Amino acid sequence: MKGGASVEIVEQTVYHSRRNSFGGHSSFGSFDSFHHSHSHVITNSFKNSENYLALESFLVGDGHTVLTVGDGVFSYPFMVQLPPRLVSSFGRAGTPLAYRSNDSRGESDVTYHLEAGMKLVGREDLVMSKPISIHAILNLNTLSEASLVGEVEESKTFRRICFCLGCQSNPLSVKVRIPKMGYLPGETISFQVEVNNQSGKDINDLTAQLVEVVVVHAMDKTKTLLTTVTEEIRRGETGAYDNWQGELVVPQEGVVYPSKLGGGCSIIDLDYFIKVTVHVVGCCSLNLEVVCNYSLEPVVHVSPECQVSESF
Known part of the structure; x- marks a missing residue:
């Protein structure tokens, strides 16, 4: 996966590094509601999740050395080598649970995101994230x-x-x-x-x-x-x-x-x-x-x- 990260700086900035990362995970959650009495509704929750990968690389710097840059627009190309046979992106929300009442719903997904960040000195890091779709290739x-x-x-x-x-x-x-x-x-x-x-x-x-x-x-x-x-x-x-x-x-x-x-x-x-x-x-x-x-x-x-x- 190839791309580029652009940064516009309006004043001199001191920072440790600029990085990009790629991660993916799956999750599921459901809620079963039923009436315990005329005035009470009991809800049971059911959740699980797992992580697939977390890849990180530095575009500039090493995360520790202090760097200084003046104002201007800076672009940094990057390339991420994805592992083979990644789980396909997937998403369902508000799906009825089989063999349950109409009050029972579930949602499940597999999501990936590409993140770009700038580690600043003495200030909160700047981070932007973009969802990425992965489609499994099967023959x-x-x-x-x-x-x-x-x-x-x-x-x-x-x-x-x-x-x-x-x-x-x-x-x-x-x-x-x-x-x-x-x-x-x-x-x-x-x-x-x-x-x-x-x-x-x-x-x-x-x-x-x-x-x-x-x-x-x-x-x-x-x-x-x-x-x-x-x-x-x-x-x-x-x-x-x-x-x-x-x-x-x-x-x-x-x-x-x-x-x-x-x-x-x-x-x-x-x-x-x-x-x-x-x-x-x-x-x-x-x-x-x-x-x-x-x-x-x-x-x-x-x-x-x-x-x-x-x-x-």
Whole structure:
């Protein structure tokens, strides 16, 4: 990484050094709120962080020797050699925690910054900081699973009458298929959904979502944050047999991030999967979920998922 630092001095200045530094770290924080009584709300916090690197070099001086400079504008070029396989920059804020109430939110990020400073004699140091984005470079050709077909199938039966444990319908079966498991930003994910509905239940619609799942770790605890990246909806009546061929476009880099953040992050684990939901008309709101953990790189970790839900 190459750049330059410029300093404008309006009067003679005594200083020890001019330096630049580059650092990066990841962090996570969440807040779970729940009502303990009618008048009290209890909030539990959950935090963790880790540092990746801290590189520092002197542009002028050594930090100890006293230097004097007159007024004027001075420019100092610099070059920072970045380590290989840095964790990719990442940021999510206000994300709902999976399987928690609407009052539970979390935020996680991986940030890097470039800092330039001037160590003055007898005065407070002058420091300026600028955020820097790091994008991990991963090669799909090195991942054998990226070209594999992803396929999952699941079925569900329903109660013909609510609260009647022995009144089960015939099954509703759903199969989801994607042609490969490795995608790049801007690429289109073609998917096929086969529905075999022998349950006698009416289907409102089908949805396909590209979902980001972030699992964060702190000591012996974990939290899961889910974000829907993009979505397609198939509306209209569906017969006993249906075949839906649709597409989801992977957003550009910065909206999605490399799976596993390129590797090397021990507190944030990021992947992507495709979730297909069949919305069934009924009075018993139960969900059917299947997750297959296929590894997709460099940007999308896609796992087909089938979900059947009932709604009024």
